[in-house]
Amino acid sequence: MDPAAGRPREALRAAAALTSWSAGLQVVIRLLTFLLNAFTLRYVSKETIGVVNVRLTLLYSTILFLSREAFRKACLNVGAEQKWAQVVNLLWLTVPLGVLWALLLCWIWLQLVTIPDPALIPHYEVGVVAFGLSAIVELLSEPLWVLAQAHMLVRLKVIAESIAMVAKCVLTVLCVTIAPHWGLCIFSLAQLLYSSCLLACYVLYFVKFVGSQEAQRKSFPLSTLGDLMPKFLCHQHVINPRLAILTWTFYKQSFLKQVLTEGERYVMTFLNVLNFGDQGVYDIVNNLGSLVARFLFLPIEESFYVFFVKVLERGKDIGHQKQEDVSVAATVLEMLVKLVLLIGLTIAVFGYSYSQLALDIYGGSMLSSGSGPILLRCYCVYVLLLAVNGVTECFTFAAMSKEEVDRYNLMMIALSLAFLGLSYYLTWWQGAVGFILANCLNMGFRIAHSLQYISHYFKHSENRPLVGLQLPRPLLLAYLGSAIVTAFSQASLSQQGLMALSVHVLLGAVCLIIVLITIFFTEPKFVWFVRTQFLSQDKKET
Incomplete structure (x- = not known):
């Protein structure tokens, strides 16, 4: 039997295992963060929440994204034949690059953007320095x-x-309980502790793992701790030129993707379209609305990007690849599209009727009585688009050649400029809702491009992975019926006391069960895929 024949199956099992572990434990992490935010809302002002979760977190994520995203995409595409010493040397460039970005961006955050009133939000400078330092530690x-x-x-x-x-x-x-007056210093210390713990966990694991029998069993390419550090290589390039060029290609794209990913925060930070209090409310709703996207969609995208780059040959015509590999990749893509589509539709349908209740439980009347419910309802629709885009773009970036990535970069430039303009004018017109509308339009354009690429990629193949976007009529009727019943229930029952509210929740639960039963009977192939790839994983690492 050809050893390569089992390669796509093995990669699929590994990717599914990685997603299952990530999704399962990320649920715990995100719920913990969810409860933490609900707790801190009782002790700190929404203005402080706005500065931390919008201004300072944007600084931190921008430094990390611009310093490492391109390296991740390029180096995760490395084959078994690659000399890992060159890869390690290339990856260590993220640290000095991160230092340069941290110095530049911290100066911008301290000198070129509006500084919060020290009487209302003290220790802003401490927060900027701490979040910048935290990013360097994590790198x-x-x-x-x-x-x-x-x-x-x-x-x-x-x-x-x-x-x-x-x-x-x-x-x-x-700290919030004992000394709430410390303000931003609390969140600065907590962020530094997070990055330090992350670094310590990785270092301790590899100290134990490198050179062990387990590493040999997994064919780990490095045998000593010294191999984890940058070094001069005799008679060969210090870094692989081809990999460096691919990294630069992704690096040019990373600027644009960061603008598209965090565009609304950049608009809020640099154009002051919302005050810090409104920024805080928007960010709380954004975190609540993206809960599923963070603990489920992101692990799926990260894990199956690794799967696709291992199974498919980048930039190579589909007719010149192993057809078994192509067939497995197409089937997985179809099932992943179906999975995120069903999850996104469920969130959009039930999110409309239960947004106000969720915000009332989470943050009290401060969130549920203002614009919060409208924001969360719009965000539920955005989550649906975000889900589909994540999977389709994941496949697209794994399959594109360097030239195709370059052409896509040009399109992203136009899309980035359009998105920033839309964000500004829609926010001026509709307030915080305008950010979500701009994100929906942006995500729609990106989905259209990915669908076009996938359709062209499989044009000469028997595989049609985009049929995953088609849903059977009974399931569509189940979603439509659930939307009508829960919307009517929300309008008539949610404001009439505890008993009526209980009936409202019960009706939603019944509708959800009906939807799940309909999925089970109308999508047997999809149910089999979820059961075999996500629900039946061995506890051992693949």
């Missing part, structure tokens, strides 16, 4: 993160993030 673990992902060390990433998040939450709760 020190980047080579280890890529090695773990590339070699399917399934549990390491999630366990490390879990420990770091728990430590961050415990410190935040203690």
